[in-house]
Amino acid sequence: MLSAENLTIGSTSDDVDRAWDLITFLQRPEELQVYLPERNKLPARDDVPGTAEDPVRAVFAEQLQQAWAPDAALAPHNNEVLTALQGALQQAISGTPVPDAASSAQAAIDEALGTS
Incomplete structure (x- = not known):
């Protein structure tokens, strides 16, 4: 992204x-x-x-070659999404199991986008 x-x-x-x-x-x-x-x-x-x-x-x-820019639906929430992704990466490199870190990030992203 x-x-x-x-x-x-x-x-x-x-x-x-x-x-x-x-x-x-x-x-x-x-x-x-x-x-x-x-x-x-x-x-x-x-x-x-x-x-x-x-x-x-x-x-x-x-x-x-596979990168993409946030579209109109995502762009207003870009900061929240990037913060959630960065948090998940930090959790994963700090020992949190990757599926747990990803699940936590997904929940935060869903909340930011109003899809939860």
């Missing part, structure tokens, strides 16, 4: 076209190639030069 970090243009922007030009520029693969490693960030796209050659980034790029 991809996180919900995004570049946006506010409704009160004085120059929407220039703001869009900046976002477009920043998302070019050759710009991301410079920007992301300097900030220890991973790309959300698979065409950033150098990604496949970096052993850590290559693993992420491979996983990106």
Whole structure:
């Protein structure tokens, strides 16, 4: 699951076209190639030069093929869902049986989504 970090243009922007030009520029693969490693960030796209050659980034790029972004139903509850998933991971690495940690996370996710 991809996180919900995004570049946006506010409704009160004085120059929407220039703001869009900046976002477009920043998302070019050759710009991301410079920007992301300097900030220890991973790309959300698979065409950033150098990604496949970096052993850590290559693993992420491979996983990106199955990644997905939260849809309209999940996005408003993204923080609760990620917190539940992170809690389950922490429980599992701290010795809680994985099925128990997963069940706990699922209950929290169901509650956050109003499906319990």
